Amino acid sequence: xxxxxxxxxxxxxxxxxxxxxxxxxxxxxxxxxxxxxxxxxxxxxxxxxxxxxxxxxxxxxxxxxxxxxxxxxxxxxxxxxxxxxxxxxxxxxxxxxxxxxxxxxxxxxxxxxxxxxxxxxxxxxxxxxxxxxxxxxxxxxxxxxxxxxxxxxxxxxxxxxxxxxxxxxxxxxxxxxxxxxxxxxxxxxxxxxxxxxxxxxxxxxxxxxxxxxxxxxxxxxxxxxxxxxxxxxxxxxxxxxxxxxxxxxxxxxxxxxxxxxxxxxxxxxxxxxxxxxxxxxxxxxxxxxxxxxxxxxxxxxxxxxxxxxxxxxxxxxxxxxxxxxxxxxxxxxxxxxxxxxxxxxxxxxxxxxxxxxxxxxxxxxxxxxxxxxxxxxxxxxxxxxxxxxxxxxxxxxxxxx
Ligand SMILES: Cc1cc2nc3c(=O)[nH]c(=O)nc-3n(C[C@H](O)[C@H](O)[C@H](O)COP(=O)(O)OP(=O)(O)OC[C@H]3O[C@@H](n4cnc5c(N)ncnc54)[C@H](O)[C@@H]3O)c2cc1C
Numbered sequence: 001x002x003x004x005x006x007x008x009x010x011x012x013x014x015x016x017x018x019x020x021x022x023x024x025x026x027x028x029x030x031x032x033x034x035x036x037x038x039x040x041x042x043x044x045x046x047x048x049x050x051x052x053x054x055x056x057x058x059x060x061x062x063x064x065x066x067x068x069x070x071x072x073x074x075x076x077x078x079x080x081x082x083x084x085x086x087x088x089x090x091x092x093x094x095x096x097x098x099x100x101x102x103x104x105x106x107x108x109x110x111x112x113x114x115x116x117x118x119x120x121x122x123x124x125x126x127x128x129x130x131x132x133x134x135x136x137x138x139x140x141x142x143x144x145x146x147x148x149x150x151x152x153x154x155x156x157x158x159x160x161x162x163x164x165x166x167x168x169x170x171x172x173x174x175x176x177x178x179x180x181x182x183x184x185x186x187x188x189x190x191x192x193x194x195x196x197x198x199x200x201x202x203x204x205x206x207x208x209x210x211x212x213x214x215x216x217x218x219x220x221x222x223x224x225x226x227x228x229x230x231x232x233x234x235x236x237x238x239x240x241x242x243x244x245x246x247x248x249x250x251x252x253x254x255x256x257x258x259x260x261x262x263x264x265x266x267x268x269x270x271x272x273x274x275x276x277x278x279x280x281x282x283x284x285x286x287x288x289x290x291x292x293x294x295x296x297x298x299x300x301x302x303x304x305x306x307x308x309x310x311x312x313x314x315x316x317x318x319x320x321x322x323x324x325x326x327x328x329x330x331x332x333x334x335x336x337x338x339x340x341x342x343x344x345x346x347x348x349x350x351x352x353x354x355x356x357x358x359x360x361x362x363x364x365x366x367x368x369x370x371x372x373x374x375x376x377x378x379x380x381x382x383x384x385x386x387x388x389x390x391x392x393x394x395x396x397x398x399x400x401x
Contacts, residue, residue, distance in 0.1 A: 062357075
């Protein structure tokens, strides 16, 4: 259960505040949880973030893809709940989340990949995603005429997948939560915690203050394992560097081009704000150090892939100064970790979305707030429980990206 409003006191050595819920991390996941708690009447919520302003974590780096075409039912369900909430987002928060259903086009290079798409599509249909379809080569040429079909065996397409605006979703949740009374505290990094004898969190500390609460939420994205370690919880979330290359402004491809993904190496491309955006996840292990030289080589390689797969791009320069990298928050099975920590009863985890956190944030905020309230959430996330790795129940899937 969640209790009512608390106070702040000045004590020797800093300020002490208490709240019903303290959330560590004011990215899109933390903000969504804060908003959904407040919507349900728990307005005594504090969100702590070490950054000076919203969007400094992974949310500000996300390229803005939304899809329900996943290989596991649980991810399809999260996406469908999220989509329903994205459609109602403007009415709910006053901010346009930029949902643009231009589709996701998955291109298989051979029959094995095509079979994987078909297998996923059977499950997607069973989950209600009836608009996901298989495309012939002729259909592909209609949906994205710019693509070279030289090494394409077939495709899957879903017209309700598409794009969203990560920073607008973050803004919408922060503004709506703040209107309901949630306090966002920027420039405060959680650096330690004190535990009770039974291993619950008693308080957490920043350099400026201490905070105590009935419930604490770890929403620290790629840095969630460090935050969990303050509560002596071993959380298997690791940061994984992901890069994006942007072209100079161009109109060689239409803004309505679907997100186009080549399954053979997960190279994908879209148009964003009048530029072509190219991504190619190199198979580097987590924590691989980057260097300027390696980054320049990556840009060369991803550009060459773009030229090969969409020949019209041969005349479009890459804007090297606009290329950037950010961090995915990977879990061992590439699925989110949602629920109460086993080791620390009053710590809730909303972590490890593994590169899908923005698109799933409306669903995760709703679900975690229900779990904290002791309500049954609209999607059963038992499969995503934090204890699944220790139980040998990690999710097995053919997820390729
Ligand atoms: C290149 C790239 C492309 C992506 N594309 C997509 C996409 O198309 N679609 C999609 O859904 N997702 C995408 N993602 C993934 C998405 O960005 C993340 O899944 C999502 O932003 C996670 O949200 P979050 O709130 O958990 O993390 P974050 O936005 O990182 O927020 C975590 C916050 O915690 C704060 N914090 C950390 N440690 C502490 C501490 N000790 N004390 C206080 N505050 C702390 C940070 O400052 C940060 O603001 C992409 C990611 C990258 C890098």
